[in-house]
Amino acid sequence: MRKMLAAAVSRVLSGVTQKPTSRVLVASCNYSNDAMFAIKKCDLYRLEEGPPVTTVLTREDGLKYYRMMQTVRRMELKADQLYKQKFIRGFCHLCDGQEACSVGLEAGINPTDHVITSYRAHGLCYTRGLSVRSILAELTGRRGGCAKGKGGSMHMYVKNFYGGNGIVGAQGPLGAGIALACKYKGNKEVCLTLYGDGAANQGQIAEAHNMAALWKLPCVFICENNLYGMGTPVERASASTDYYKRGNFIPGLRVDGMDVLGVREATKFVADYCRSGKGPIVMELQTYRYHGHSMSDPGISYRTREEVQNVRKKSDPIMLLKDRMVNSELATVEELKDIDVEVRKEVEDAAQFAMTDPEPPLEELAHHIYCNTPAFEVRGANQWIKFK
């Protein structure tokens, strides 16, 4: 409607009746409804065929992915800002640069599927259904946070999203267990178990692989390879950097994690594979993080600024989607700019909320240690102050 109005206005202003097809500005209503795009072919391991090399993106989906990725990006940058202003304390691991992974994964699975990941979880928290408000309020440790302010950056949960795990690799066996529950209940759901390139060297991951393969669990092991485990580049940590092959007896594929459509197709492929009862599968997403490991890591002592800027220029996921959509006339630059403005406002409002919401009351300090009715007394740091 707005576009029609703008068309009318510009027509009036120009004073000349122009043929619709020659318009190039905002006034054009000639959006394609969908477009076909080519995707990079995935490297396969123990698989005969992989995900398709072309995909169709509808305008609606495109705008949705763009909005989601932009929201994650803005939210992470806002978290960076809040951390520097000391509203967020403790540890904060940001995933800007990896937006295509979270959005693409969500696009490839159903809301009833399950996801568990490591501590670099804010993007997935959002795509799995948490609002920006509840995420930022959790980061600042306020009542309005998704874990009531008691979890923080690494411990955010929502239905069918099991967090957020602080200990590296701990989520591997957990994910296998969730997959077992899916198989047991027979509801054709899958569990996406994400871990990083550093965690790939943990024993627990190998144990989880073995159990999943042995019992043919519908578990997708996803290695988000952002090339650095904290400050250690992958070549210095892993004997084999082909993380998609590290499942050994589990088939795997390697996907370009900066292309949201590629991730989506690959996710659909692996989810179908698991749903058909063939057992687990490993997916490696090659991605990159712009920030350092956490907020206390500048991120340039083990890699050059040029490298980071290079990735930003050439393979930024939001930029790639935007170019695709604009070039195939799925959307216009102005329309996407409008989305940017809306997203910015949404994140600003959420940050405002996060800064002003009160902290959880002191009485709740000892709640939820156990599941208990009636409440029992817990001693705190002082002998006579007890919490229920």
Add this chain to the structure above:
Amino acid sequence: MGPPLRLNQCRSRLGAPPSLPAVCGRVARNPGLQVGMAAFAATAGRLLGLRAAGTEGRLLRLRGAGLQRALLQPASATGDAAQRRQVAHFTFQPDPEPQEYGQTQKMNLFQAITSALDNSLAKDPTAVIFGEDVAFGGVFRCTVGLRDKYGKDRVFNTPLCEQGIVGFGIGIAVTGATAIAEIQFADYIFPAFDQIVNEAAKYRYRSGDLFNCGSLTIRAPWGCVGHGALYHSQSPEAFFAHCPGIKVVVPRSPFQAKGLLLSCIEDKNPCIFFEPKILYRAAVEQVPVEPYHIPLSQAEVIQEGSDVTLVAWGTQVHVMREVASMAQEKLGVSCEVIDLKTILPWDMDTVCKSVIKTGRLLISHEAPLTGGFASEISSTVQLYKRLLSFFLKSFWM
């Protein structure tokens, strides 16, 4: 030796808590620890009251867990008060410059650790240091410069695998080389728990002294730091105290750390050396440059006193020192402060002798209360006193 103490085993409940002033504030503004001190003062007052009333010295098992905090009274928490942070507090109290070990240099805790590691690598050609990120110096800068000085085959990074790191270290130690493993945070030591308890601790015993991994030392940053939350603040010494075959050591200062770490490395038993991470930068002292050893399993009486024995280790020692001076100043209570240093095997004699003298014991530690190491100390001291009083009774009769 004073009059025989009749041991009354009742743990007295000290009745209703004293009314606590509603105090809150940041560390810099309120270093007085008023609430904690009020609590301690009330306790000490009651103790003295009991003594004055002529009752026998009761062995009160008081265990204060955690760093002293200034807390809000819940009912009176106002909006702006809720915004102020509740933070713990301690003031590092350096020891006087040691004279007997030669030239000293001003160092903080991580520099003292680096110095100790430097001395070890220099003296022992089989010594190797490994762990996550140790090559560039470590996340707490404890290994800065060592790789350049001793080479990349002696100071090297491992992948992210704690169980692998410790198991690997046990293997190195079994062949006779000196292995110094670093676990990045004590909170991450749990994947390696099986290797430590089931392999390292039992190697010598199960092989009939044919093999041992005594040249293994595991170092890990330990304890509360303020912003660590669940996984960067833990104090797991109590878990390891339950395992014969290993030694567990926690220093309180740079001077102690260097000497204790060198002793751990030389010691012919696998040792776990926990370094209080909050002291890495905060603790600065004069530390000898040359290597020196501080004996393990020997607690130190830092301050003599006659009314109550305070036992602590790591960061808490500095809290206890402050508590002792405040008690002296405000209540006239003379406290004997003991730094336990080695958690396993711990120095029972020093602690028990001190309690015989004072009649009262207070142990403070950071880890959770139930099953914390204070429970071991207090039950042992009570048993010791019971046995001692039994013998004394027989003697007097």
